[in-house]
Amino acid sequence: MSLDLLxxxxxxxxxxxxxxALSIGSRVARSQEALPNPVGSADLIARQAVPFNGxxxxxxxxxxxxxxxxxxxxxxxxxxxxxxxxxxxxxIDGMVDKPMTFTVAExxxxxxxxxxxxxxxxxxxxxxxxxAIKKVGGIQWEAGAIGNAEWQGIRxxxxxxxxxxxxxxxxxxxxxxxxxxxxxxxxxxGGSIPIExxxxxxxxxxxxxATEMNGKPLTPSHGFxxxxxxxxxxxxxxxxxxxxxxxxxxxxxxxFVADVYKLVPEDNAELIAKTSPIYEFTLNSVICVPTQxxxxxxxxINVKGFALTNGTTGRSVQKIExxxxxxxxxxxxxxxxxxxxxxxxxWSAEIPLTETTTxxxxxxxxxxxxxxxxxxxxxxxxxxxxxxxxxxxxRG
Ligand code: MTE
Numbered sequence: 001m002s003l004d005l006l007x008x009x010x011x012x013x014x015x016x017x018x019x020x021a022l023s024i025g026s027r028v029a030r031s032q033e034a035l036p037n038p039v040g041s042a043d044l045i046a047r048q049a050v051p052f053n054g055x056x057x058x059x060x061x062x063x064x065x066x067x068x069x070x071x072x073x074x075x076x077x078x079x080x081x082x083x084x085x086x087x088x089x090x091x092i093d094g095m096v097d098k099p100m101t102f103t104v105a106e107x108x109x110x111x112x113x114x115x116x117x118x119x120x121x122x123x124x125x126x127x128x129x130x131x132a133i134k135k136v137g138g139i140q141w142e143a144g145a146i147g148n149a150e151w152q153g154i155r156x157x158x159x160x161x162x163x164x165x166x167x168x169x170x171x172x173x174x175x176x177x178x179x180x181x182x183x184x185x186x187x188x189x190g191g192s193i194p195i196e197x198x199x200x201x202x203x204x205x206x207x208x209x210a211t212e213m214n215g216k217p218l219t220p221s222h223g224f225x226x227x228x229x230x231x232x233x234x235x236x237x238x239x240x241x242x243x244x245x246x247x248x249x250x251x252x253x254x255x256f257v258a259d260v261y262k263l264v265p266e267d268n269a270e271l272i273a274k275t276s277p278i279y280e281f282t283l284n285s286v287i288c289v290p291t292q293x294x295x296x297x298x299x300x301i302n303v304k305g306f307a308l309t310n311g312t313t314g315r316s317v318q319k320i321e322x323x324x325x326x327x328x329x330x331x332x333x334x335x336x337x338x339x340x341x342x343x344x345x346x347w348s349a350e351i352p353l354t355e356t357t358t359x360x361x362x363x364x365x366x367x368x369x370x371x372x373x374x375x376x377x378x379x380x381x382x383x384x385x386x387x388x389x390x391x392x393x394x395r396g
Contacts, residue, residue, distance in 0.1 A: 047139045051076045052221070055144030056337035058288035058358040062304045062346050067139055067147035069214055074221045075122045075145060077189050077256070078180040081241050085217075085225040088177070090209070094246035097164030104211065104225050111154040111162070116204055118231040119308055119344045120238055121146035121281050126385035133375075136382030143286040143389065144185040146306070148344050151229045153210035154224070156245075157199045165195065165247055172198040173252035174228050174239035180255075190254025191239040192277065193230055195247070198333035205231050205313060209242065231342035232311025234281050234383075236261045250275055263379050280383040283372055285320055285347075287391045295396035296353060301360075303333070303351050305389070308344040309366040316341070319365045322349045324357045327374060327388065328378040333362070355395070361388040 044054030056071040062329035063071075085104050093099040102110070122145035130136045160172070179186035193207065200206055208229040211218060218224040223240030230237045236256055251257050262275045280329050290296060303322050309315040316339065330354035333349035351360065365371040376387045 026071075026209065041277075042233050044074065045069075045144075047141060051079045052354055053139055055141060056147075057291070058142070058144055058305075059291055060353045061144060061146070061306060062288040064159075065148060065343075065346055066214060067149055069149075069216070069219060069222070072120075072147040072149065072222065072271065073122065073145045075124075075139075075235060076178070076221065076240070078178040078186075079166050080135040080162045080220045081177050081179075082220065083177060083225060083241060088109070088225050088241075088243060090226060090243055090245065092159065092163050092245045094173070094248050095166040095169040096160075096247050097166065098162075100163055104337070105235075106359075107154055107159070107209065107226075108180050111158045113152065114155045114158075114206060115150060115152045115210060116206060116208060116229065116231060116344045117148065117150050117340055118204075118229055119146065119148045119281075120235045121284075121308070123234040123236060123278055123281070123383040124381075126284075126389075127382035128385065129385050130378060130382050133378045134280065136378075136380070138382055143288075145235075146344070149213050150215065151210040152212035153208045153209055153226070153344075154214070154345045155201060155227075156207040156209055157201045159209065159245075160198060160247070165199075167220070167286045167305070168249050169195050169247045170249050171195060171247075171251050173244075173248055173254070174237075174242055175244035175246070175254070176223075177241040177243045187255065189239060190252050190256055191228065191230075191237040192252035192254070192257040193233065193237050193279065197230065197233070197279075212223075221268045232281065232313065233279050234261060234311075237279065260381070261383065261392050262381065264381065265378070266380050278383060281308070282314075283310045283364060283366050284308055284386045284389075285362045285372060287322070287360055287362050289371070290360075290391060290393065292391050293394065296357075297396040299353050301353050302348060303360055303362075304348045305333075305362055306344045306346055307362075307364040309364075310368075310370065311342060312368075313341075315366045315368050315370075317364055320345075320347045320349075321365075322351050322361055323361050323363075324351050324353060324359075326359065327361055327363075357393065357395075359392045361390045363388045 125145035128140040320333040335346040337346035
């Protein structure tokens with residue numbers, strides 16, 4: 001079901017803001033139109049002006065293993081709420097012994113600081129490539145809706161332990177303070193993760209309530225003052241402008257969990273309702289240099305890109321291979337960056353060119369033995385595209 005086909009009843013399932021929405025809806029819709037690009041970063045190519053959504057050119061992405069904030073993609077379904085840190089209160093309720101509300105300062109004082117490096121990628125990254133089969137609706141991301149950052153804050157697990165999770169709890173819901181507006185109805189963005197993922201306390205795998213990105217306070221576009229970071233999961237589960245956590249026995253009924261981020265072959269409400277939400281991101285690799293359509297000369301080329309495993313715990317990238325003859329023969333690439341769980345690796349390969357070379361393709365294999373398919377099956381919402389990434393070349 002597309003957002004456009006959502007019924008009002010569906011939207012009212014979303015949460016508290018929806019209940020007020022009919023009366024304020026048109027005002028919200030107008031203010032959405034008025035707001036400028038809140039990012040203003042020259043490094044991002046706008047894929048949607050309002051609300052602003054943008055991705056960096058691919059060659060920027062391989063300059064650093066840790067993506068600078070200016071080159072970090074922005075994916076927002078509604079406008080960026082302007083929230084002073086002192087005004088954000090986080091409520092934790094549902095299946096807990098002590099429902100509580102904290103300010104951000106209280107959270108940071110009460111719980112130990114934690115840091116993790118993790119790759120964030122949108123489930124819709126590479127969506128534009130579905131057009132080779134059949135174009136999918138939604139933002140036409142190329143391959144730059146991905147970045148790797150150092151996130152700092154506190155562990156979600158510590159907060160859950162403090163409030164006491166009841167035995168019957170199975171999922172943790174997140175709600176943002178933004179308002180997504182559809183058909184003059186405003187409702188909050190929400191996410192949801194299984195309780196086991198929320199309770200992980202390993203150095204690299206802990207889900208965070210993050211206040212900082214790359215050593216500085218989160219920018220408004222990336223969720224200031226508080227967001228979740230869920231290593232290995234699609235970006236949609238890392239909820240920005242976090243103001244509510246609910247512990248429950250089932251996944252959140254929020255539209256972005258119940259309807260949107262799911263792999264379905266067609267727009268069929270019954271099928272969508274039966275399909276599980278996407279959690280882990282997918283195995284992938286992309287050529288960032290040379291860029292699409294580059295002119296090349298000589299008999300060798302230096303090819304660079306990124307690769308990441310499926311976000312399932314315990315996997316790492318085993319091999320990255322580049323082909324200059326459409327996949328008949330492959331040459332192994334070398335990892336040139338740090339390697340850490342739930343993070344991409346950067347790679348480079350020296351590839352011989354001949355007069356007949358017209359394209360390069362890349363594929364990755366992970367330690368579970370999974371290899372990227374040459375082509376991946378089409379899905380209605382355009383998620384998790386991970387067919388071999390191809391760059392076409394012109395002979396200079
Ligand atoms: N959180 C809120 N509150 N609102 C949103 O629109 N977008 C999600 C997620 N968290 C979103 C959100 C999606 S789909 C992605 S991919 C990531 O944020 C993007 O995070 P970034 O904009 O910091 O790169």
